[in-house]
Amino acid sequence: MRLLDSARHVLRDVHVFVFPSECAGCGLPDVGVCSDCGDALSAHPRLVDPQSAPATLTIPVVSAGEYDVTLARVLHAIKDGGRAGIARVLSARFADTIRAFEQGFDVDLTPAKNQVAGEPLRLVAPPSSRDNRRVRGFEPLNLIAHHAGVRLWQPLVSSRRRADQSRLGLSARADNMRNSMSTRANVTGASVVLVDDVMTTGATLTEMTRALHDAGAHVRGAVVLGHAVRRWPHPRSRQL
Numbered sequence: 001m002r003l004l005d006s007a008r009h010v011l012r013d014v015h016v017f018v019f020p021s022e023c024a025g026c027g028l029p030d031v032g033v034c035s036d037c038g039d040a041l042s043a044h045p046r047l048v049d050p051q052s053a054p055a056t057l058t059i060p061v062v063s064a065g066e067y068d069v070t071l072a073r074v075l076h077a078i079k080d081g082g083r084a085g086i087a088r089v090l091s092a093r094f095a096d097t098i099r100a101f102e103q104g105f106d107v108d109l110t111p112a113k114n115q116v117a118g119e120p121l122r123l124v125a126p127p128s129s130r131d132n133r134r135v136r137g138f139e140p141l142n143l144i145a146h147h148a149g150v151r152l153w154q155p156l157v158s159s160r161r162r163a164d165q166s167r168l169g170l171s172a173r174a175d176n177m178r179n180s181m182s183t184r185a186n187v188t189g190a191s192v193v194l195v196d197d198v199m200t201t202g203a204t205l206t207e208m209t210r211a212l213h214d215a216g217a218h219v220r221g222a223v224v225l226g227h228a229v230r231r232w233p234h235p236r237s238r239q240l
């Protein structure tokens with residue numbers, strides 16, 4: 001009997017993994033993402049207030065909205081729960097935010113026409129961790145962009161091993177990220193817009209900007225699927 005129970009448990013786990021039957025946002029049964037959570041994930045793009053971003057971040061950031069619990073759960077389900085099938089639900093949020101950036105900064109990021117003064121303007125994704133790619137078998141941000149009809153460029157690589165950012169505090173994240181990226185493609189003279197899923201401390205976007213700028217690229221700004229709302233130290237007391 002015990003063996004049968006174990007087999008049942010394994011089969012149930014396999015079934016849940018292959019056929020996820022709960023809303024990734026709220027747990028409602030028999031749906032990938034329910035309509036209420038789908039609505040909650042629609043974009044409300046805004047320029048992240050420079051006063052609320054870390055002082056090291058020198059580029060404008062357009063965010064689809066706050067990094068709230070629904071977005072956190074859905075991103076977690078895609079990134080760590082292997083639920084690639086629900087990436088599509090974030091494609092409209094991504095596309096609408098790209099559009100807001102285009103309108104706000106008078107540029108065109110569609111693949112066929114992404115030109116700024118004759119130069120292509122390209123969307124740059126952060127370097128992916130080899131470990132994450134091997135475990136997941138897919139790149140969550142690339143998948144969301146693909147569903148949104150957008151192509152991402154990955155000219156950056158991690159030039160050294162970093163600790164897991166999610167376990168670190170504000171200044172430790174900046175230290176962990178600093179000088180950790182380099183370019184693997186020629187970016188000299190390229191105009192780029194950075195893309196990331198969530199901006200928490202801004203350390204990733206800051207390092208992407210530094211690496212691309214040092215290699216001769218012009219970083220116009222960034223688009224993120226969500227930004228963590230937090231209080232930063234007063235500018236005079238910023239340590240970063």
Ligand SMILES: [Zn+2]
Pocket residue numbers: 023024025026027028033034035036037038
């Ligand atoms: Zn739901």
